[in-house]
Amino acid sequence: MELQQLRYVVAVAETSSFTRAAERCLVVQSALSHQIARLERELGARLFDRTSRSVRLTAAGTAFLPAARQCLDAAERAAAEAAAAVGMVRGRLAVGLIPTVAAVDIPAALRDFRRDYPDVRISMRVGASEKLADQVKEGLLDVAFLGLPTSIQPRGVAMRELARDRLVAVVPPDHPLAAEPTVTLKQLASEPFADLPPRTAGRLQSDQAFEAAGLVRDVAFEVSTAELMARLVSERLAVALFASTYAPQLPGVATVEIEDAPDRVEYVVWSAAGRSPAAAAFLALLGLTN
Structure with missing residues (x-):
């Protein structure tokens, strides 16, 4: 078993393609396929199910992949530690x-x-x-x-x-709350919200704050990026909560402090x-x- 074979297996697993894996590894596809087939013979198990349309890990491949990654990481770490020893x-x-x-x-x-x-x-x-x-x-x-x-x-x-930071309300510039010096979670609760998906840490800090205040809000737009959240606000479709240190970067929105705002910790x-x-x-x- 060679490290290069492990690199090929990881590349195929991550790209779901022998062609793309070969491109990533800077080898011709036939050489990559040959080395993986050679490794499979040595292991006595197929690592991939191949069809004309897809490449998927077998049960053996799924079991093999984490250890292969660990071996590659260990080899890279060993080389880095040796280099560090000489400055x-x-x-x-x-x-x-x-x-x-x-x-x-x-x-x-x-x-x-x-x-x-x-x-x-x-x-x-x-x-x-x-x-x-x-x-x-x-x-x-x-x-x-x-x-x-x-x-x-x-x-x-x-x-x-x-750092520790408080969340602020981000609203459209012409929203009635935009002119207020501060707002409360109760004032915001009746607004449609844009927020991250449920059970993510970014969503949890807001959910916990409204729940602790005994309030129910409508998260009408569940998205995966801060940029899209801000865009929905700028288009007057929703309001959102962002960390006060991040909110000034957002174009086309107004920021309002929240009296009973939840806190966020960066690590x-x-x-x-x-x-x-x-x-x-x-x-x-x-x-x-x-």
């Missing part, structure tokens, strides 16, 4: 973040990191806090920036609190097993060394 930072830096992170300017930080550590391969993915935390635990991400209600803390990862998290050399260097660049 070099190499390997990867995989960063995750929520769309509304405000405590850190992530693009600027990654720009500075690339300048200082050009041998590190940088990647980034945006998602919901709970999924990003899981991906850190699984080793898919090195560092993630989360936003959570005060009732929840990240579990199974090392963490540091970055940075990394693997409980320790920081990779690249993750340690990135956090040090942000002044997060403890």
Whole structure:
């Protein structure tokens, strides 16, 4: 079993295509297919069900994939640790973040990191806090920036609190509430809302606040991105709640403080097993060394 074979398996699993996997791995498809077939013979099990229209993991492939990823991560970590021992930072830096992170300017930080550590391969993915935390635990991400209600803390990862913030109401500029200095959750409860999907951390902080106040609101628009939430507000279809430090970035809307607003906590998290050399260097660049 060779590391390159594991890379091919992971690529096919993630792209659901031998052609796209070969393109990602910069090899011809016949070579990739040959190596996967050779690995399947060694394992005595098929890893993929192939048809003319689709490629799917078999039960054996589903069982094999997590360990294959762990092996690749361990090999990459070993090379990075060896380089770090002689003063070099190499390997990867995989960063995750929520769309509304405000405590850190992530693009600027990654720009500075690339300048200082050009041998590190940088990647980034945006998602919901709970999924990003899981991906850190699984080793898919090195560092993630989360936003959570005060009732929840990240579990199974090392963490540091970055900032606390209150939510504000975001309404159309000509909305009657836009002229008010402050509003209450009760005043907002009768409005149609745009919000994130149920059971996500971003949605939970708002749901808990209205529930604690004994109020029921109408979430008429359930969307997956902050940008679309803001667009629905600017088009006068809904109101929404955003962190006060993020809301000023939104065009075409008005922001109003909420007297009984829920709070949000931003965290940075990394693997409980320790920081990779690249993750340690990135956090040090942000002044997060403890």
